[in-house]
Amino acid sequence: MGNHRQSLFAQVLLSSTFFLGAFGLPASNAGPSVTISSGVIIGTTAQPASQAGSTGYANAYLGVPFAKSPPERFSPPESAPSWSTPLPAQAFRPACIQQFTDSGNAQVLQKQYFGNPTGPLPEESEDCLYLNVFAPPSASSSNKKAVMFWLFPGNLQFGTASLPIYDGSSLAIAQDVVVVTINYRTNIFGFSNSPEVATGSQNSGYLDQRFALQWVQDNIVNFGGDPSRVTIFGESAGLLASPPSPLPFSAAIMQSQQSLLIGSGSDSYKKVLQQFKCQSESSPIACLRKVPAADIKAYIESAALVFPPVNGDGTSVSDVRGSITSKKWPKIPVLIGTTLNEARVFLAVETAGDGTSAMDATMSKIGVTSTNTKNSILAQYSAKGMTDIFLASNGYTAYRYRYDASFPSTSIFANSGAYHTSEIPSVFGTYPEYNKFGSATQQQIKLSSYMQGVWGGFAKKPTGGVGWPKVGGALGFELGLLGASGSSGVSVVASLTADYPCLAYSALTDMAGLSY
Structure with missing residues (x-):
């Protein structure tokens, strides 16, 4: 009997050790912990696969609630309830409900290229308002670090922070910063574009972002972050063009242009009401809140409906340039950029199926109907925006980059080049996640280290510049090319020379009212 008990105890101990090890926790049950006003949080440790220029591990707190979750459908976020026992925060939480609008093989590719290029799609749920914090071990309330706040891409249709490619541990360790990634x-x-939602509360996705930023202001010091030094990076046009007050960040890095959703969100909402027979109810939105989320997702995908933000509600504007000239844009330093072959991934998706991309719809809207002309523009388009020029001419500090590098491991389709989002693994140092496509090269490793230094340095001291001239500060020689011609650093060139192939598309977006 005694031997049986010893054997059983050994099995339990072995199982416990395996469980802890699977999450990166030490077998001694010594996971890092943080106490905030809501309760105690037990995190884990994360040692990134890429250690170029850095060694060690980050304290990672995964799946921390920043709001009540699940939220009331279509409503603004609310404060998360407190908890009385320690909260395990050792695994990513589900993505919010995503919408992939292409059909057939194009939808398969859209999910593959954008949903999760390195693995299966994550679980989805309305119970999704969680964030992740990655902090260097030295971070504390008495040794506060700059904070980098990531907003994932997805054209306001899909996306999640719960992907390994957004693991912030490498960036946190290499740059001695606290990285926060959020779901919204x-x-x-x-x-939703529902008329039953009060003005100011309609864009709940943008309100999720603001709510998470306020959570950072209230709580990040407990993780060793400095709430007075927060840099937002990623998809940030909504926060910048119509920012909250007081401003919860001090700098911004825009790695892409604003959302290009074209169409009437109001009309889309009416079609959803009709589909589920809610249009005649005394409260259509109450009726729609009872419909299973999976049914709504299936319908809006099959019908390819679009739901752009509601402009003028205090969180979104249609005229970004007007926000700049009217001084509503926050007076903070901005690093803004794109990739050399920004649109190739969209072309790769759309030519594989019968879907219609946002840019294709833009060109059709203003009279460009030739398939050859569209494909030519899409193949060369590198998202030359005018925001940098408008910022400089109105007294703002802006720096501009273009990511030119392409590598075997990030070539997720043939002739991919430097496509939209291909710079992300270089910024996060998560390029090892792409090993199934090819091994990382020395240039890739060194370029990632250099870019982390640029991003992290800007976050730590935005007024210190980025290593090349600001827009308007060097007679036009102000565009930093990252990874060009086999480089593992930056080459500074004349902006006009690089922008010439993009002028045609810039004119198209101007005419369609989508300039940024």
Whole structure:
């Protein structure tokens, strides 16, 4: 009997050790912990696969609630309730409900290229308002670090922070910063366009972002972050063009242009009401709140409906340039950029199926109907925006980059080049996640280290510059090319020379009212 008990105890101990090890926790049960006003949080440790220029591990707190979750459907976020026992925060939480609008093989590719290029799609749920914090071990309330706040891409239709490619541990260790990644609602769940939702509360996806930023202001010091030094990076046009007050960040890095959703969100919402027979109810939105989320997702995908933000509600504007000239844009330093072959991934998706991309719809809207002309523009388009020029001419500090590098491991389709989002693994140092496509090269490793230094340095001291001249400060020689011609650093060139192939598309977006 005694031997049986010893054997059983050994099995339990072995199982416990395996469980802890699977999450990166030490077998001694010594996971890092943080106490905030809501309760105690037990995190884990994360040692990134890429250690170029850095060694060690980050304290990672995964799946921390920043709001009540699940939220009331279509409503603004509310404060998360407190908890009385320690909260395990050792695994990513589900993505919010995503919408992939292409059909057939194009939808398969859209999910593959954008949903999760390195693995299966994550679980989805309305119970999704969680964030992740990655902090260097030295971070504390008495040794506060700059904070980098990531907003994932997805054209306000899909996306999540719960992907390994957004693991912030490498960036946190290499740059001695605290990295925060958040989930927020997209598509109809984040931008319902319902007339029953009060003005100011309609864009719940943008309100999720603001709520998470306020959570950072209230709580990040407990993780060793400095709430007075927060840099937002990623998809940030909504926060910048119509910022909250007081401003919860001090700098911004825009790695892409604003959302290019074209169409009427109001009309889309009416079609959803009709589909589920809610249009004649005394409260259509109450009726729609009872419909299973999976049914709504299936319909809006099959019908390819679009749900752009509601402009003029205090969180979104249609005229970004007007926000700049009217001084509503926050007076903070901005690093803004794109990739050399920004649109190739969209072309790769759309030519594989019968879907219609946002840019294709833009060109059709203003009279460009030739398939050859569209494909030519899409193949060369590198998202030359005018925001940098408008910022400089109105007294703002802006720096501009273009990511030119392409590598075997990030070539997720043939002739991919430097496509939209391909710079992300270089910024986060998560390029090892792409090993199934090819091994990392020395240039890739060194370029990632250099870019982390640029991003992290800007976050730590935005007024210190980025290593090349600001827009308007060097007679036009102000565009920093990252990874060009086999480089593992930056080459500074004349902006006009690089922008010439993009002028045609800039004119198209101007005419369509989508300039940024």
